[in-house]
Each structure stands twice: as structure tokens, then as C-alpha cells.
Amino acid sequence: MxxxxxxxxxxxxxxxxxxxxxxxxxxxxxxxxxxxxxxxxxxxxxxxxxxxxxxxxxxxxxxxxxxxxxxxxxxxxxxxxxxxxxxxxxxxxxxxxxxxxxxxxxxxxxxxxxxxxxxxxxxxxxxxxxxxxxxxxxxxxxxxxxxxxxxxxxxxxxxxxxxxxxxxxxxxxxxxxxxxxxxxxxxxxxxxxxxxxxxxxxxxxxxxxxxxxxxxxxxxxxxxxxxxxxxxxxxxxxxxxxxxxxxxxxxxxxxxxxxxxxxxxxxxxxxxxxxxxxxxxxxxKFVARFAKTHRMTCGGTCKVGFMNQIIGACKLIQEYKGLEKVSHVNDQLTEMVVLRETGRACGMAAAMKGTEDPPGSGVYLPDEVMGNVAKLNICNAFWRVMALAGDIGGGLVVTMPSLKELSNPEIKDYVTEFYSFGSDEPTENILKVHKLIQHWTAGQHGVATWHGAGPVMAQKIMLQRVVDFERDKNLVRQTLNLKGKDREGTT
Ligand SMILES: Cc1cc2nc3c(=O)[nH]c(=O)nc-3n(C[C@H](O)[C@H](O)[C@H](O)COP(=O)(O)OP(=O)(O)OC[C@H]3O[C@@H](n4cnc5c(N)ncnc54)[C@H](O)[C@@H]3O)c2cc1C
CATH class of the missing domain: 2.40.110.10 (Butyryl-CoA Dehydrogenase, subunit A, domain 2)
Structure with a gap:
């Protein structure tokens, strides 16, 4: 092997x-x-x-x-x-x-x-x-x-x-x-x-x-x-x-x-x-085929994994704070799940609707429309998930002290007492989970998600090239039996 x-x-x-x-x-x-x-x-x-x-x-x-x-x-x-x-x-x-x-x-x-x-x-x-x-x-x-x-x-x-x-x-x-x-x-x-x-x-x-x-x-x-x-x-x-x-x-x-x-x-x-x-x-063609493949990756696969981490951290914080039954927090967590699953669905659709490209090559590439939609969707969804995580995490996400304070005998007890949320959870764990949310929401991942696989304008340009608006126009013509200069009624 x-x-x-x-x-x-x-x-x-x-x-x-x-x-x-x-x-x-x-x-x-x-x-x-x-x-x-x-x-x-x-x-x-x-x-x-x-x-x-x-x-x-x-x-x-x-x-x-x-x-x-x-x-x-x-x-x-x-x-x-x-x-x-x-x-x-x-x-x-x-x-x-x-x-x-x-x-x-x-x-x-x-x-x-x-x-x-x-x-x-x-x-x-x-x-x-x-x-x-x-x-x-x-x-x-x-x-x-x-x-x-x-x-x-x-x-x-x-x-x-x-x-x-x-x-x-x-x-x-x-x-x-x-x-x-x-x-x-x-x-x-x-x-x-x-x-x-x-x-x-x-x-x-x-x-x-x-x-x-x-x-x-x-x-x-x-x-x-x-x-x-x-x-x-x-x-x-x-x-x-x-x-x-x-x-x-x-x-x-x-x-x-x-x-x-x-x-x-x-x-x-x-x-x-x-x-x-x-x-x-x-x-x-090298660029377009790379982009097609990479947009499925960046839009519909890896950010789904990132969101799993963020959602897990928010759920832990909800429990530390005793907010399990608070409806707006549960609503926020549900919104995060919907954004994550929409991302996953776009990625899966891009994969499942993939085609041999070019025909005869034996190489399968993701579907162009769904790959671009996956990436466009995730650009905004990821910022939104980070905003919701910041809300659930509270100010501590950016105001937390260093974990070193837990080893400083002069102040250790204050940090342990006042950052415990009155819960049984060790303060060290509470601070670590907040640090993880800081790492996502105040780090490089937002801009990185936006630009990885190209900025949004690149996906919009590609969609404008491939979306079949003619088909949609014809549906309306058919529904209304529209007649034109060189068109008889369609029914
Ligand atoms: C964390 C991270 C990891 C990355 N990893 C890789 C990697 O491993 N390999 C790799 O090859 N690339 C990688 N990239 C690069 C990524 O694909 C590019 O950052 C992305 O394509 C945007 O290009 P840019 O950074 O040069 O921004 P720009 O192209 O400068 O875009 C900035 C703005 O200018 C606009 N703009 C730019 N050119 C035009 C134009 N001609 N007409 C109109 N508007 C325009 C854009 O729409 C955007 O709004 C990575 C990027 C990041 C952030």
C-alpha cells in the first residue's frame, strides 16, 4: 500500500x-x-x-x-x-x-x-x-x-x-x-x-x-x-x-x-x-475549471465543517450560561444550523449534479451553477454565523483575559469566581471555548472565506454567463400565451 x-x-x-x-x-x-x-x-x-x-x-x-x-x-x-x-x-x-x-x-x-x-x-x-x-x-x-x-x-x-x-x-x-x-x-x-x-x-x-x-x-x-x-x-x-x-x-x-x-x-x-x-x-479554461471545483470546496464543504465548530462552541456557552430554554438563543442556533445546512446542500448538489467535463475525458467536475451558488451563499452565511456566535458569546469573546491569569496566585481566584457564570464548569474550559469563538470571529476566517476561490463578483459574473434566462422567459411566454412579431401563441 x-x-x-x-x-x-x-x-x-x-x-x-x-x-x-x-x-x-x-x-x-x-x-x-x-x-x-x-x-x-x-x-x-x-x-x-x-x-x-x-x-x-x-x-x-x-x-x-x-x-x-x-x-x-x-x-x-x-x-x-x-x-x-x-x-x-x-x-x-x-x-x-x-x-x-x-x-x-x-x-x-x-x-x-x-x-x-x-x-x-x-x-x-x-x-x-x-x-x-x-x-x-x-x-x-x-x-x-x-x-x-x-x-x-x-x-x-x-x-x-x-x-x-x-x-x-x-x-x-x-x-x-x-x-x-x-x-x-x-x-x-x-x-x-x-x-x-x-x-x-x-x-x-x-x-x-x-x-x-x-x-x-x-x-x-x-x-x-x-x-x-x-x-x-x-x-x-x-x-x-x-x-x-x-x-x-x-x-x-x-x-x-x-x-x-x-x-x-x-x-x-x-x-x-x-x-x-x-x-x-x-x-x-484552466482557471474556470479550477474555480468550478474550488468553489464547491470553499462554498459547500469546508465552511460547513468550520460552522460545526462554531455551533458546538455556542451550544456549550448557552449551557454554561443557563440559556437552554431561552427562545431567541435557540432561534439563533437554529438559524446557524439552517445556514450550515444550506451550505452543505449547495455543495452536495454541486457534486451530485457534476458532469464529465469535457465529455470523454473521464474527469468529473462539479455543477457550475451550484458550485458558484455554494460559494456566494457561504460568503454571507459565514459572516452571519460569526455575528450570531458573537451575540451568544457576549463581550467576553473579545474582552477575555489570558488563560495565564488562572496560574497567577494574586488574581486566580477572581478570574475563577467572576468568569464561571456560577456554573460547575471549570473556568479554564469556559475561557477556552470563548477563545475558540474569538479565533473564528476576530481572526482571518471572515475575509478568507470571502476571498478564497475568488471574491463574490467572480461568482456573479460566472452565473450571469451560464444561467439560462431564456428558458425562464419562455416559461412566462407559455403561461401567458404571449404573441410577438415572429412568434405565434405557444399553446
Ligand atoms: C486565506 C486565503 C488563502 C488562499 N489560498 C490560496 C491558495 O492556496 N492558492 C491560490 O492560488 N490562491 C489562494 N488564495 C487567493 C484567493 O483566491 C484570492 O485572494 C482571491 O481570488 C481574490 O484575489 P485578490 O486577493 O488578489 O483580491 P482582488 O482580486 O484584488 O479583489 C479585491 C477587490 O477588487 C475587485 N477586482 C479585482 N479585479 C477586478 C477587475 N479586474 N474588475 C473588477 N473588479 C475587480 C474584486 O471584485 C474585489 O472586490 C487565498 C486567499 C486567502 C484569503
């Missing part, structure tokens, strides 16, 4: 040498730095669960490509059943981690690469698809963690890519030779790449003829020469850096959520890892 144990995963990271910078310093060891360690832990958990008899039906599957059991996060969906399992895995990992599953962007990029490479080969006579399959087989056999990178710095959005004064604001080919290509530029906001083995890269800013040097998709080891990670740093990072004990934090093991800018300073990519190079007519 190809699957690595969590210990083997951690060991495998030791042989990689990613160049990582955070908070003005080089991170010498991502396994030891407290913030980068959270990503190692999250990825490690995905190896743990794939072998755990309780969860392996969600986190692993049979891959016909290598005829073996593989981690689900490396499998390209070949049926709507696979898409449903993919959705279930997204919710499961999110609720277990309480943060990002850093492997989902790579997983979704595999779907886009498989379908678009297949199509390009058929239409253009290129030979990308067999190369991609060989790469995917290697990933599955070695059980590698793969991150995904699409988002670029970009220049002024009202200018064409080729008119930007700095040509490297989109990742660009600077050299092609018999062995491969050399690329320069950057990708931004990239989730967890420094603690993965591989990074798959998709194009973002190539739209038209003339932009061939930006029409790029490839895979690279995360520690390839010339790759540099410049990590985010937030108040939550500082808190983790300086905490006496990780138990004080809102998510002790897995943290907030970690991204970095990935700089490509003349990085060499051999031809066998290049899956798109210059075919501008297909760059948009």
Missing part, C-alpha cells in the same frame, strides 16, 4: 529545504517554528486519518491509475460518487482541523489539469495529458502532499497583462531550452505550500494572443532552486510565537491559517513537469 504514516510524512519533510521567511527573519526549520508547525500538523493529520480505520473510507480511495489505495486528496474524481466523497472529505477535514486543509487547492488543481490537458491534446495535438498522468502517478505512489498556486500579484486591473510596466507581476517564462523552461514572478496568498512536497501552478493573467509567456501550468518541488516563501504574519502569529503554552490559543494544534507569497526567482521546470506553455486559448 502506498500510504505514508504521519511519522513518515514528518520525516519526509526533513529532507526538503524550503527557503521560508517570516516576521523579518529566515525560518530555519519549518518543523520547529510554531507558526509553520501548524501547517505541518494539519498536513500530518491528513496522513493520520487516511490510515485510521474510523476515517479511511473518507480520506482514502482506490486509484485506478496506480491500482492501489491513495490519499483522497490526490485522486481526480471520475464519477459523481467521487465528487460526493470529495465534498464529504472537505467537511470532515475542516471540522477536525478547525482551519484550512492545506491540500485542497492542489487537489482541485489536479481536476483542472486533468480535464484541460486532456482537451488540449485532443484539440491541439499537444502531449500534456500523458505527462500529467505520469506526474499524478508519481504523487500517488509516493503519497505526496501537493499545494496549489494560481493567484498572482498582478498590475493595474484596467490594463492588459502585457501593458504592465513590470512584466513579472504575472508568472512569466523567461527562457525555454531543450530541457525545460525558466520562470520568474510570484504567486500570492498561497496556502501552506512550504510544508508540502510539491506545488502545482496554474495560470491567472493570460487571456489573449500576445500573452503566451504567461500561459503556464506546471509542477515543481517546493524546495526547487529559486523558490522563496514570504509568510503572512498576523496578531495571531505573534500570539503563538510568544504563548507560554499552546493550550492558551484558540486552536492549539492547527492554528489560524497560514499562507505565503511564493517567489519564483528564475526557477527551472523540466519539460516533463510542464502542462501548459503558450496556448493562451486554454489558460482561461
Amino acid at each position: 502506498a500510504l505514508m504514516t504521519p511519522e513518515q510524512f514528518e520525516e519526509s519533510l526533513k529532507s526538503l529545504r524550503p527557503r521560508v521567511y517570516m516576521n523579518g527573519k529566515k525560518v530555519d526549520n519549518i518543523l520547529e517554528n510554531r507558526n509553520t508547525r501548524t501547517v505541518v500538523e494539519a498536513n500530518k493529520a491528513s496522513y493520520e486519518w487516511a490510515l485510521d480505520p474510523r476515517y479511511k473510507h473518507i480520506m482514502s480511495c482506490h486509484s485506478p491509475l496506480v491500482d492501489d489505495v491513495v490519499n483522497r486528496y490526490t485522486h481526480v474524481s471520475a464519477s459523481t460518487d467521487d465528487l460526493v466523497k470529495k465534498a464529504e472529505a472537505g467537511t470532515f477535514t475542516a471540522e477536525m482541523l478547525g482551519t484550512c486543509i492545506y491540500r485542497c487547492v492542489g487537489y482541485d488543481a489536479f481536476h483542472s489539469l486533468a480535464s484541460t490537458c486532456w482537451e488540449m491534446d485532443r484539440k491541439l495535438g499537444t502531449e500534456y495529458y500523458p505527462k500529467f498522468l505520469e506526474y499524478l502517478k508519481m504523487v500517488q505512489r509516493k503519497d505526496l502532499s501537493v499545494a496549489g498556486a494560481l493567484t498572482e500579484p498582478r498590475g493595474k486591473r484596467n490594463q492588459k497583462t502585457i501593458d504592465w510596466p513590470d512584466p513579472y507581476l504575472s508568472l512569466k517564462v523567461v527562457e525555454k531550452n531543450k530541457d525545460g523552461i525558466v520562470v520568474r514572478g510570484a504567486k500570492i496568498n498561497i496556502s501552506g505550500a512550504f510544508a508540502s512536497h510539491e506545488l502545482v501552478v496554474l495560470p491567472q493573467s493570460s487571456h489573449a494572443p500576445g500573452e503566451e509567456d504567461y500561459a503556464l501550468a506546471f509542477a515543481t518541488p517546493t524546495d526547487a532552486e529559486g523558490i522563496i516563501y514570504i509568510c503572512q504574519y498576523s496578531p495571531y502569529s505573534a500570539e503563538r510565537d510568544t504563548a507560554d503554552s499552546l493550550e492558551e490559543l484558540g486552536n492549539p494544534r492547527f492554528g489560524q491559517r497560514e499562507t505565503s507569497m511564493v517567489v519564483f526567482n528564475n526557477v527551472f521546470v523540466p519539460w516533463d513537469r510542464v502542462f501548459h506553455c503558450g496556448e493562451t486559448a486554454y489558460s482561461g
Whole structure:
């Protein structure tokens, strides 16, 4: 069996040498730095669960490509059943981690690469698809963690890519030779790449003829020469850096959520890892198919898992405060459940209505309308759930003292007495649950939910392109038997 144990995963990271910078310093060891360690832990958990008899039906599957059991996060969906399992895995990992599953962007990029490479080969006579399959087989056999990178710095959005004064604001080919290509530029906001083995890269800013040097998709080891990670740093990072004990934090093991800018300073990519190079007519398809897949993930699966955590914390606080029979609190909890289940329903519908795209490719992608609706719905639903959690949690969510006060003999008794709500629950537990709600409502997850898989305007534009308003108009014409210049009555 190809699957690595969590210990083997951690060991495998030791042989990689990613160049990582955070908070003005080089991170010498991502396994030891407290913030980068959270990503190692999250990825490690995905190896743990794939072998755990309780969860392996969600986190692993049979891959016909290598005829073996593989981690689900490396499998390209070949049926709507696979898409449903993919959705279930997204919710499961999110609720277990309480943060990002850093492997989902790579997983979704595999779907886009498989379908678009297949199509390009058929239409253009290129030979990308067999190369991609060989790469995917290697990933599955070695059980590698793969991150995904699409988002670029970009220049002024009202200018064409080729008119930007700095040509490297989109990742660009600077050299092609018999062995491969050399690329320069950057990708931004990239989730967890420094603690993965591989990074798959998709194009973002190539739209038209003339932009061939930006029409790029490839895979690279995360520690390839010339790759540099410049990590985010937030108040939550500082808190983790300086905490006496990780138990004080809102998510002790897995943290907030970690991204970095990935700089490509003349990085060499051999031809066998290049899956798109210059075919501008297909760059948009890579983006659209990735977005279609990722919107189901971000909209209808992982946020459902996040909401499970938030709802659980609110229910505990309701009990600590003796509010079990208060109708407006129960009403708020019900509203949260409805928002969560609407999210789940959209994700499931996107999976169940998925189709082979393009026909004949063997690759199944979620339904475009339901995937976009899932993401649009969750953008507002997630803010609303956080607002309701803030209401139930009360001011303590943001005014709570440090858990360290419980070890300070001078004030320990005051904190224990006055933050107990008169309940039997240990004050430490009460403060920890409030800290978890602080972690959600006053952290990065609101904006992250909004922007992950693209801001709302991107989903609205896509819906306007695909929704069949003509059909709806015809229903009204039929109902009213409307007659027009070139139309007889319809009954
Ligand atoms: C926590 C987090 C994790 C992420 N992880 C990944 C990852 O792993 N891999 C990855 O590739 N990406 C990742 N992303 C990137 C994410 O997909 C982008 O943030 C998202 O697509 C928005 O792009 P942007 O941040 O550049 O914002 P912008 O594109 O700058 O959007 C800001 C605003 O400008 C508007 N706008 C932008 N361009 C135009 C235009 N041309 N016309 C009209 N309006 C416009 C938008 O509608 C929006 O209102 C992540 C983002 C976050 C927040």
C-alpha cells in the first residue's frame, strides 16, 4: 500500500529545504517554528486519518491509475460518487482541523489539469495529458502532499497583462531550452505550500494572443532552486510565537491559517513537469475549471465543517450560561444550523449534479451553477454565523483575559469566581471555548472565506454567463400565451 504514516510524512519533510521567511527573519526549520508547525500538523493529520480505520473510507480511495489505495486528496474524481466523497472529505477535514486543509487547492488543481490537458491534446495535438498522468502517478505512489498556486500579484486591473510596466507581476517564462523552461514572478496568498512536497501552478493573467509567456501550468518541488516563501504574519502569529503554552490559543494544534507569497526567482521546470506553455486559448479554461471545483470546496464543504465548530462552541456557552430554554438563543442556533445546512446542500448538489467535463475525458467536475451558488451563499452565511456566535458569546469573546491569569496566585481566584457564570464548569474550559469563538470571529476566517476561490463578483459574473434566462422567459411566454412579431401563441 502506498500510504505514508504521519511519522513518515514528518520525516519526509526533513529532507526538503524550503527557503521560508517570516516576521523579518529566515525560518530555519519549518518543523520547529510554531507558526509553520501548524501547517505541518494539519498536513500530518491528513496522513493520520487516511490510515485510521474510523476515517479511511473518507480520506482514502482506490486509484485506478496506480491500482492501489491513495490519499483522497490526490485522486481526480471520475464519477459523481467521487465528487460526493470529495465534498464529504472537505467537511470532515475542516471540522477536525478547525482551519484550512492545506491540500485542497492542489487537489482541485489536479481536476483542472486533468480535464484541460486532456482537451488540449485532443484539440491541439499537444502531449500534456500523458505527462500529467505520469506526474499524478508519481504523487500517488509516493503519497505526496501537493499545494496549489494560481493567484498572482498582478498590475493595474484596467490594463492588459502585457501593458504592465513590470512584466513579472504575472508568472512569466523567461527562457525555454531543450530541457525545460525558466520562470520568474510570484504567486500570492498561497496556502501552506512550504510544508508540502510539491506545488502545482496554474495560470491567472493570460487571456489573449500576445500573452503566451504567461500561459503556464506546471509542477515543481517546493524546495526547487529559486523558490522563496514570504509568510503572512498576523496578531495571531505573534500570539503563538510568544504563548507560554499552546493550550492558551484558540486552536492549539492547527492554528489560524497560514499562507505565503511564493517567489519564483528564475526557477527551472523540466519539460516533463510542464502542462501548459503558450496556448493562451486554454489558460482561461484552466482557471474556470479550477474555480468550478474550488468553489464547491470553499462554498459547500469546508465552511460547513468550520460552522460545526462554531455551533458546538455556542451550544456549550448557552449551557454554561443557563440559556437552554431561552427562545431567541435557540432561534439563533437554529438559524446557524439552517445556514450550515444550506451550505452543505449547495455543495452536495454541486457534486451530485457534476458532469464529465469535457465529455470523454473521464474527469468529473462539479455543477457550475451550484458550485458558484455554494460559494456566494457561504460568503454571507459565514459572516452571519460569526455575528450570531458573537451575540451568544457576549463581550467576553473579545474582552477575555489570558488563560495565564488562572496560574497567577494574586488574581486566580477572581478570574475563577467572576468568569464561571456560577456554573460547575471549570473556568479554564469556559475561557477556552470563548477563545475558540474569538479565533473564528476576530481572526482571518471572515475575509478568507470571502476571498478564497475568488471574491463574490467572480461568482456573479460566472452565473450571469451560464444561467439560462431564456428558458425562464419562455416559461412566462407559455403561461401567458404571449404573441410577438415572429412568434405565434405557444399553446
Ligand atoms: C486565506 C486565503 C488563502 C488562499 N489560498 C490560496 C491558495 O492556496 N492558492 C491560490 O492560488 N490562491 C489562494 N488564495 C487567493 C484567493 O483566491 C484570492 O485572494 C482571491 O481570488 C481574490 O484575489 P485578490 O486577493 O488578489 O483580491 P482582488 O482580486 O484584488 O479583489 C479585491 C477587490 O477588487 C475587485 N477586482 C479585482 N479585479 C477586478 C477587475 N479586474 N474588475 C473588477 N473588479 C475587480 C474584486 O471584485 C474585489 O472586490 C487565498 C486567499 C486567502 C484569503
